[in-house]
Amino acid sequence: MALFGPAPQGLHKTGKLIQGSGKTRYIDSNIWRNLADHMGLSSDEGEDDYDEHEDTPASAEPLDPASAAFFGPATPSQNLLNAHPSYETAVKLWKLYVRNVDPICKLVHVPTGKAMVEKAAADPSAIDRVTECLLFAIYHFAVASTSERECEDTFGESWVVMQRRYHNATRQALVAAHFLRTTELAVLQAFVLFLLPMRNRYDPHTFWILTGIAVRIGQRMGLHRDGEEMGLNPFDVQMRRRVFWQLLPLDGMSGQLSGTGIAISADSWDTKQPLNINDEDIWPGMETPPVERQGATDIIFVLARTEIGKFHQKVKPQLGLWSKLWEAQDQAAIQTALSDVERHMEEKYIRYCDFGIPVHCMAMAMCRGALQSGRLRVKLGMAKNHGSTPDERRLLYTLASKILDLDIAVHENASLQRFDWHMKSFFQWDPLIWMLNEVRREDTVLDREEVWAKATHIYKCHPELIAGKRSDLSHPELNPGHRSIDLALGRLTVRSWDATQKQRPSPIPEPSFITELRKVMTRKEISRHSSTTQTPSLPANSVNVAPQPLPEIPVSNYINGNMPWGFATYGALDNVNNDLDWMFWDQMLQEPSTFPNV
Template sequence: MTTTAGQMRPLAIAPATNGTSQSQDTAAPTPCMPYTCTTCARRKVKCDKQGPPCSTCQKGRLECHYEAPPPRKRKRKAADDLHEKLEHYEDVLKQHGLLQASNSSSPADDDTHREVVQTSLPRLPQSVPTGGKHLSRNGTFLSGKGKSRYIDSLIWNSLPEEDMNASDEEDAADGDVHPSLIYRNRLSLDPLSATVLGVGQPGQSLLELHPTYDQAMKMWRCYLTHVEPLIKIFHAPTALAVVQRAASNPSSASKAVECLLFAVYHFAVTAMSDEECEKWLEQSRQQLQARYYAAVTQALVNAAFLRTSDISVLQSYVLFLLSVRPRYDPQTFWVLTGVATRIAFRIGLHRDPETLGVGPFDVQMRRRLFWQILPLDGMSGQISGTGMSIGRDQWDTKQPININDEDIWPDMTEPPVPRKGATEMMFCLMRAEVGMTHQKAAPLVGAYAAMWDAGTSEANDAIDNLVNELEVTLEEKYLRYCDPFDSFHLLAMSMGRGGLSLMRLRLKLPRVKLHPNISDDERKEIWRLANRITDFVQSVLTNALLKKYSWHLQAMLQYDAMIWMLNEIRRGSFVVTDPQEVWLKLERIYECYPAFMGQRRAIHIAFSKLTLKAWEQQPAEWRRLFDKEPVFFEKLRLSIKNRRDKKAELKAQAPNANHPWEAQENPLPSPKPDDPATTTSNSSGFGIDLADDFNPDTIDWGFWDQLLRDTDSFPMPQ
């Protein structure tokens, strides 16, 4: 059989002929290419390496193109290994102080903007014990494509530079592909993400859960007014552009952006009142919360949040945690908060970004986020009874500076200049100032027993000096510049000045616990502080200007002062000069705080029982000051009875596993008899009945919640 010229497909230009024709009866064998064509390689089908085109592409009428694969990585020379081992051994010797560190450094730059950063943790003041010796460690910071990693591991740091990025290769297969492709037959590479949040099938499309553009903008504006001033983890102008672009075309949003959207939507409806949801979104608040809770958890799972190195995904997760903290039980919430802490360390937020070589804008944003995770970790550790998981010697990130969002932008090259006075950041910075001061005072509080037994007031005087210094700092930096007619400024003033009184009270209570027989003057001083704190609580809960912050105010309600006052009334103390006024204050607080009547959390139940006991056991002449018993007492009794009946009914039924979202609806577990936390039931004299369905781990004896809670939320860096 002969092959015509029209059937021949030359692989190369034919060589020149000398004018004579040559005929062939049979075709010469077609040479075989040394590698597969790009089309077959992409389609993962067999290629006969003929052509082009190969037989597979010819049958499918596809474009066929051969391209040589990239050369293999060259084998490392023995000299390279020797130099690397030498550098590694030198680093180990430097870490242990056996070799003097060199003053020169030459970080290597590559495609991912790799920077080798020598970091050492600042030491604690001498007054704060570290619990361990000071360590100086070397870390490697990797950043690129909107993600970052901080590697502080001898195993990873011993690898060569070209292999360092392998720690992120597991993310490559699950990158930011267009959502329409992700949601088709996609199986999650980390099924635990869905398990942690109790979400169903990984990779589900969320397009149907997106609101209209108008609704999205309404929720964004609500977030800006109700939530963002108290959190400040976003740069509002930049975030606005992202929200507008994604809300107008949800199908184009990346997984990280979709997390941000639904985290904002969920927090917005959580912060809204029932009336605001009906008015602005024309749906009930309960329906909207359920809708966007499901959406934000699914979005986090779609983004594989457990193994993310994207800071925007972590921002969304922190927003989610802040919005659901009253809904989860303390133990579950502590575990979920630990996830945020681990991701923060993975991204390198625990290292001050100025030492990592990032831009001035990113420096402030990374600091803002880390200083939001610190109190979150401290608060969750307090309410769960486990303590804070971030050690004082594990981070050196500085506080963000006192500026407004207009003072920074993504492309800036010079560090921003701090402002003097009231700014958008002052609420978060005041909280940080208080937390740091409390950490300085913590060892002094622990020295109370020995000092008071020795008859010295050194600790008390030192604590008073610390609080006085803090008061001067807050007044001179922030409070004197506040406008009481501005709702945000009014909240900062109330929390700042009320918080100072609470701090003084909280630092005095340990001595009272150790020495119940305090002097009359000191008992009067504690009563004065408790009475003043109760006035602040009542004023912020009843002020119409602060209504939009009620989600925060009701979450941070402090019980210390009110518990002290109830116990003083219960025992008929001489410091109670006007019991009728005290009961009227408590009645107004109960009216403004419906959770007491809901009886859904252990602290609410315990406080309600203490309130009833104080009313019934107070001196008879104090009760006769009222013509009739205040109405809220009957409501309290009915609420406690209904809950007890419901608990008995549920106990008789077979228990079913419930989602953490329903935790507050479920009966609270009774403490175990051998639980060490319950053995000190009434030894403190606070009068809380621990014998009946009350778990003391759920009491928040922390210092500030967001602003007024979290005793261990701001550990001093070593």
């Protein structure tokens, strides 16, 4: 089976890309296509009368009613000129961005970005609105990527204060740049840079709408069509590919967490993955396409994630839904496919990785963790359908342990703390859920103390799993409260601990994370009881509120059967609309006896 095939055959390719003045607009309707053929339209013709303001100074305070109404300013409008940092601070923020953010997403061309920051920081009053929104998005992301201590040590200000400042400034700058109607790639880059660090701070439903808007803006610019085929210059081709291949995982992940499972259709685009090159290999205005390198480059993490995502997209339609794989007795086929892609990743990326380079470590962890997760899911599905012997359960434990040990190692590696903002967005659900259910069985084959030592490590590395620890800003709209999946996992963890205590010769003091989880559950029960004794009403932030008490709600009501098996592995496979049997976990989360042999 070939891992990677040609572009989707169903893609409609009659559209035209109109470009000019640094803007691109994709049209694929008969009316506009005919006008373009006969009248030679420009990239912004037919937009409206507001675009004339885009190149005016940023301080001119434009009004875009649609954008302003959509984003709703968190604070009264301010003169953004006052929000710009000093030259020294701007340079520090840029260096933090290059160190902590750029290796993971490669959304900004570093040489061009460096020149932009230095020029703008020297005279903020002279920059246009497009540049300003990209600058504030970079500043905001740089702060978001730091810890409270690092922020205080570097800037002498609290993380919350700086995050609030640049969060508000970015929102206002996006509105000023008319982001809902933009045809400027830099504005879309700013919007995506704004969304990435907000994954855990906006509630899942709102975030899915926001990523959908980013996708629509990208489609309006024609990012779903490969720029090389559309005749763009080599630099624009590569940058558009980079932005598009960030939109895919962002939209896929948000669709899963919101419960819709809806993301960009695989047959609606033909954009190739970016070339394996360093930023120094491309520059604005270049005329000759860059020569692809062999080995590790600046973009290694992005490309490794892209290749694994392409593998999943390729194999899924051939082998059917992952959740039906074992029912069709295709386990051998998927195991072979996993071995093939593992060999491909080892030969193309992993063998070139240097353990001394942090982003190389992330790439290796992502590749190996995602593939191990795939193997675990296949074996869990087999166990669900056919039961499992003690030896098979020991093998499951070995696989699950490898995945969790990798997660722990990544989080405890000091050199990788710079990527903590990214790692906290993903978690290894499958192995921990299986372990917690297995350990409370009376006939478990696991070493209970070893399992709980591992669980303690996991909760230490992922304090965000303890519901109520997800809020770090004072903005109400950035307080997602209790994620339903976190609550379900927390309840399972407490029940498994209690079952283990009963099976011990004598109970031992419970770990602090269990105590904290009990407090969360108690608060939820009190809240539920209180809400049932009052007249029902719709709170202002009702999108963050679970509509019913948790114990009676299957997890699939929230995750709706679509969590990808690589979703937890540092964003490896969240760039396609994958399917998994979350009904399997629903039953296990509520009552493991449903599967007596699992």
